[in-house]
Amino acid sequence: MSSASPAPFQLPKNVLIVGAGGREHTLVKAVLASPAKPRVIAAPGNAGIAAEVPAFPVAVDDIPGLVALVQREKIDFVIVGPEVPLSLGLVDALARIGVPAYGPKADGARLEASKVFTKEILLKYNIPTAPAGFFHEVAPALAYLRTRPIPIVIKADGLAAGKGVIVAQTLPEAEAAVRDMLEGNKFGSSGSRILIEDCLYGEETSILVVTSGRDYIILPTSQDHKRIGDGDTGPNTGGMGTYSPADVVTPELLSRIELEIVKPSVDAIAAEGIDFRGTLFIGIMLTPDGPSVLEYNTRFGDPETQVVVPRLDTDVLALLFAASQGTLAGVRFAIKPEHAICVVIAAKGYPDAYPKGDVIRFPATLPGNVQIIHAGTARNASGEVVTAGGRVLGVTAIGPTLRAAADSAYAACDRIECTSKVYRRDIGAKQLNRR
Numbered sequence: 289m290s291s292a293s294p295a296p297f298q299l300p301k302n303v304l305i306v307g308a309g310g311r312e313h314t315l316v317k318a319v320l321a322s323p324a325k326p327r328v329i330a331a332p333g334n335a336g337i338a339a340e341v342p343a344f345p346v347a348v349d350d351i352p353g354l355v356a357l358v359q360r361e362k363i364d365f366v367i368v369g370p371e372v373p374l375s376l377g378l379v380d381a382l383a384r385i386g387v388p389a390y391g392p393k394a395d396g397a398r399l400e401a402s403k404v405f406t407k408e409i410l411l412k413y414n415i416p417t418a419p420a421g422f423f424h425e426v427a428p429a430l431a432y433l434r435t436r437p438i439p440i441v442i443k444a445d446g447l448a449a450g451k452g453v454i455v456a457q458t459l460p461e462a463e464a465a466v467r468d469m470l471e472g473n474k475f476g477s478s479g480s481r482i483l484i485e486d487c488l489y490g491e492e493t494s495i496l497v498v499t500s501g502r503d504y505i506i507l508p509t510s511q512d513h514k515r516i517g518d519g520d521t522g523p524n525t526g527g528m529g530t531y532s533p534a535d536v537v538t539p540e541l542l543s544r545i546e547l548e549i550v551k552p553s554v555d556a557i558a559a560e561g562i563d564f565r566g567t568l569f570i571g572i573m574l575t576p577d578g579p580s581v582l583e584y585n586t587r588f589g590d591p592e593t594q595v596v597v598p599r600l601d602t603d604v605l606a607l608l609f610a611a612s613q614g615t616l617a618g619v620r621f622a623i624k625p626e627h628a629i630c631v632v633i634a635a636k637g638y639p640d641a642y643p644k645g646d647v648i649r650f651p652a653t654l655p656g657n658v659q660i661i662h663a664g665t666a667r668n669a670s671g672e673v674v675t676a677g678g679r680v681l682g683v684t685a686i687g688p689t690l691r692a693a694a695d696s697a698y699a700a701c702d703r704i705e706c707t708s709k710v711y712r713r714d715i716g717a718k719q720l721n722r723r
């Protein structure tokens with residue numbers, strides 16, 4: 289969808305970006321690049337964000353604190369990065385004081401916060417997805433397991449930072465996962481209900497859709513690497529690297545995904561009475577029988593954003609503000625032909641326990657096509673940038689080919705000094721090896 293006419297409203301002048309990760313650092317850069325030249329602040333931000341805009345130490349789950357910040361700083365538009373403030377009703381609270389925001393209200397955020405809620409919608413509207421059963425007691429869950437093919441997937445209902453999903457390879461492993469979630473309280477209240485879902489096979493892709501609730505724009509395709517280790521080994525993480533475009537999503541396949549999944553999803557959400565203005569992030573398995581929905585997220589992906597947003601030849605502020613106003617009509621939208629890659633540098637030990645406070649030393653200069661995006665970083669008492677999270681940095685590069693972008697990103701990764709750094713060496717390798 290595109291049109292040359294200007295947006296039918298005045299763009300905001302004072303923008304708050306909520307969050308502290310690589311996604312938010314990328315959004316800060318994109319909004320600063322808007323021709324509208326807004327003043328941008330962040331909460332709580334990280335060391336990289338704080339080097340670019342004022343960052344206020346208000347936590348993402350402190351809804352009254354964020355609302356107070358908005359009022360004090362005369363903010364006229366809020367972009368919400370992570371899922372937690374969305375599900376806690378930040379956008380609802382902002383609406384009550386008349387401040388527009390990009391991101392769904394709490395009812396829309398349930399599409400991410402409850403896998404059971406989403407599965408019910410997918411099944412009700414015949415959107416392709418794996419068959420599943422819902423349980424809150426162990427005995428019926430174990431009985432159901434015995435009727436399904438193995439491997440099988442066990443999912444905690446609630447938010448679990450991407451870690452509440454077990455793909456069990458054997459029946460005992462599946463039974464243990466069921467017991468862990470329902471009895472062991474491993475996931476707290478997130479695991480008090482579970483979903484047992486047939487295993488799907490194929491390549492995964494994420495489709496990010498900006499929607500105003502009525503209309504939508506599909507952002508560039510991308511692919512994440514969820515496992516910690518090279519060759520997709522080891523535990524799941526929040527995402528260890530991405531590239532865009534994902535060639536596995538051919539134009540024909542994208543049309544099919546739009547017809548069978550994207551449009552029916554946007555329509556289903558509206559039909560459920562949810563006024564969803566934000567990013568609908570659809571996790572999709574490309575199975576031999578066609579694309580099938582794994583999950584919805586209700587926010588930009590991290591690290592998908594780090595490769596998708598730099599490829600937009602678009603005023604990102606105008607795009608997101610238009611969505612918040614309930615119409616994308618008049619938004620000029622175009623995608624750059626370049627390839628982008630993001631290699632996540634994590635702290636050794638992630639996604640389990642990892643050290644914090646390790647000093648990071650950056651190369652003095654970087655090629656123009658490389659950006660170091662901060663995720664889990666902070667400053668120590670001496671003012672040095674140190675590690676402060678599991679995913680520390682996202683080294684992002686663009687180039688005429690994926691190979692060129694990958695070579696640039698990896699050259700920069702090698703030059704970043706940090707004793708606890710680990711990163712996958714094979715981001716983009718599947719696509720590169722297909723050629």
Ligand code: AMP
Pocket residue numbers: 418441443450453455485486487488489492514524571582583
């Ligand atoms: P989710 O949070 O539901 O996207 O699940 C996290 C990850 O678990 C996905 O990205 C997949 O790698 C894997 N997964 C989830 N559901 C399935 C499924 N039905 N079949 C195979 N893998 C799955």
Ligand code: GLY
Pocket residue numbers: 450512526527585588589590591592
């Ligand atoms: N990279 C996956 C996510 O943001 O959920």
